[in-house]
Amino acid sequence: MRRIDLIVVHCSATRCNQSFPVTALIRCHADRFGFTGYHYYITRDGTVTQTRHEQLIGAHARGYNSHSLGVCYEGGLDKEGQPADTRTRNQKRSLLSLLKKLKRAHPEARILGHRDLPGVHKACPCFDAQNEYQDL
Template identity: 35%
Template sequence: MTIQINKIVIHCSATRNGKSLARNGLTAAQVIDSWHKQRGFKRTEANRKDFNPNLGSIGYHYVIDIDGTVETGRKIGETGAHVKGHNTNSIGICLVGGITADGKNHGEYTAQQWWALYDLLLNLEQRFPHAKIYGHRDLSPDLNGDGKITRNEWLKDCPCFDVWQWLDSGEVINVDHLFKG
């Protein structure tokens, strides 16, 4: 069976930069799963039985924690719950972080996260060469109809950096968005 993937969407967890979500024996993906359960997200029973049965609600396909650990959420090909109107035939990747200590939306991610994201995107681009990569904010509605999504049209800042500027730079680590502790 061929899986059709048209979009790869990068997100942030909108949590404190440099602070892992893993706690109390739970992984970052399990913590996000509990948040998504509270929001009413739900995977089908068949999908749960087939892949990651302990994650019944997570909307993302991947979660990248601050140490660079890449966890799977939903199975690739399973409809996500990460961008309203864009969940079918897409892959959602969530970077843990996005909020500075003073509460501002400025994604700063660890070097390990940048490397993990880079490696994951290389793998996904090889598997799905026709998929386009987006930041969550890039899929906001074009309110003025000019064909461009600008800052005033973003529904969210997520992932709190310009994905295309980073990809076009050719750098693995986005220095302007590197968490320095």
């Protein structure tokens, strides 16, 4: 059984006015990695899809994949393509619910945004996940 001590929150880095359904994510990651790199994906309507089994190592945070889970929400860019917190009300609810569930299953895990990892120079997930979920 894989020991999980980190839950990394990501955005898909897609514009808020363009659809990026789970099928597109899977196809994009299959082309890039040969498999889906995130463990969970949350679309704009709040639907949570497990895209990779938790016991399988993902491809979402270089240097941290072996002991982390990757959770991604659809969006992260405004209409002009600039980083922004584009989470819908439904995404916020679903993300909070999923993170609570994951923390119950992996109580030692810290929740961080991708941008909070050392050496990462991205805005992802385009909001302060570490601060928002620090009390979980």
